[in-house]
Amino acid sequence: MVKAYFQPRALVLMYHRVTDSSQDVWDISVRPDLFEQQLQLLQEDYQVLPLPELVARADKNSLKRKSIALTFDDGYLDNFLVAKPLLEKYGLPATFFIAGGQAEAEKGFWWDELEDLVLGSQNLPARFSMAVAGAKVEIELDKESFLTGSLQQKLSQWKAVGQEPETQRGKLFLQLWQLLRPLPYVEQQDYLARLREWAGAHNISKPAHGRMSQTQLQDLARHPLFKLGGHTVSHPLLSSLSKARQYQELAENQEVLQDLTGSPVQACSFPYGAYNSDSLAVAQSLGYTAAFTTQEKSISRQTNPFQLGRVQVPNLSKQAFGQFLSYPR
Incomplete structure (x- = not known):
């Protein structure tokens, strides 16, 4: 037990939107200027790893000190227009968990x-x-x-x-x-x-809630810094669905992304962080090697690879973000 406590640990950060939104009822937006400050801190003080490498290192108990991976959920357009150029500027890798199927790709959430x-x-x-x-x-x-x-x-x-x-x-x-x-x-x-x-x-006074196009997703997938991950077809509450419906949601989404990019999609995240034992079994049966929740906990060798936690990043300045990352988890 003591040995497990001292094992190397890592954090996976979770973003949704990078935009200066006047209305952010779920507190999931980070302003572009503050996002850049956060990336500056990560580049200066942390080991930002590609998500697959972080998961593999956790499994081998070979995590580097202050290891972090970056993830984005849903597939909002601002991820491509705002986050992508800044990630490129600082040379930081990220994984984008994309919700959608054939019919839902052009619709908002x-x-x-x-x-x-x-x-x-x-x-x-x-x-x-x-x-x-x-x-x-x-x-x-x-x-x-x-x-x-x-x-x-x-x-x-x-x-x-x-x-x-x-x-x-x-x-x-x-x-x-x-x-x-x-x-x-x-x-x-x-x-x-x-x-x-x-x-x-x-x-209706509608703010910009656009989603990335197929061309933009292909552009992301071709970039050496970025990976795409699964996030279901229609962003359902998986724990409220039968196992068969969960399979349909995860499988179609994975197939669409793989057909779109020509690359295997090996990680997924559960919408709303909601899942049950069926969700874990389905993800594993589809060949996923990792599945992510929204539980705010660090990752180590002891962590179930299909129940990996993530930390939602608030709209914080560089200094406040540094303090936020130092909290024990």
Whole structure:
């Protein structure tokens, strides 16, 4: 036990977006200038390894001191337009876990559209009443039906992780998100269509939530610094699906990425960090050599290669980021 405690450990960092977003309800965006500061620190003080090398070194108990790997989830366009040039500038490798299949490649993510509809619409009906996934959701928006400057500021400062919503719009958003998250993709899209009708499509104030194109993904995959990883077809809550559906989600996504790039896809990450024993078995059966969660824990030889933890990176300056990385995990 003591020996295991002193084994070399590494961190895998998790990013989602690199953008200066005025609305970041899940706290998953890092401003480009702060992202560059973080890369400067990593280049100066850490051993930033390609993800496959870090996993292999952990297995062999040969991790270098202060080893780190960088990952990005989902496949947002800003990863290509903003993060990629900065990673190239500092010569740092990264793995991009890409969600999508044949049909979903050109569509945005459901949670971004939900955020735009509920939190970003300039005008909404004064009352919301709809049956969603077997639950009756009823909320009076009253004065919040119009997005005033002060309300917009409140919403932009609210983080759904760890903060109870103080606005009616925030309460509505969180209720709908919780109900939609475990649903199959088709049902999510059906409810979004009903929400669009309720909100009025012309009222949507939509920020840039674009995803990388096939050409951009191919460009990433050809780059010696970068790897692509699997992240399912429709970004479902895997733990709510049957084993057969989990297999379909992971297998189609892997096949699409491999066909697109002509290279094997050997690592995946579980959407929302949610998984069960079926998820682990399916990932292994597909030939993945590593699977990643969102559990904030370091990696060592003792870590199950299909339950590898990652640390979500906040929007921090260089100095604050250094302190953040020094926390024991």
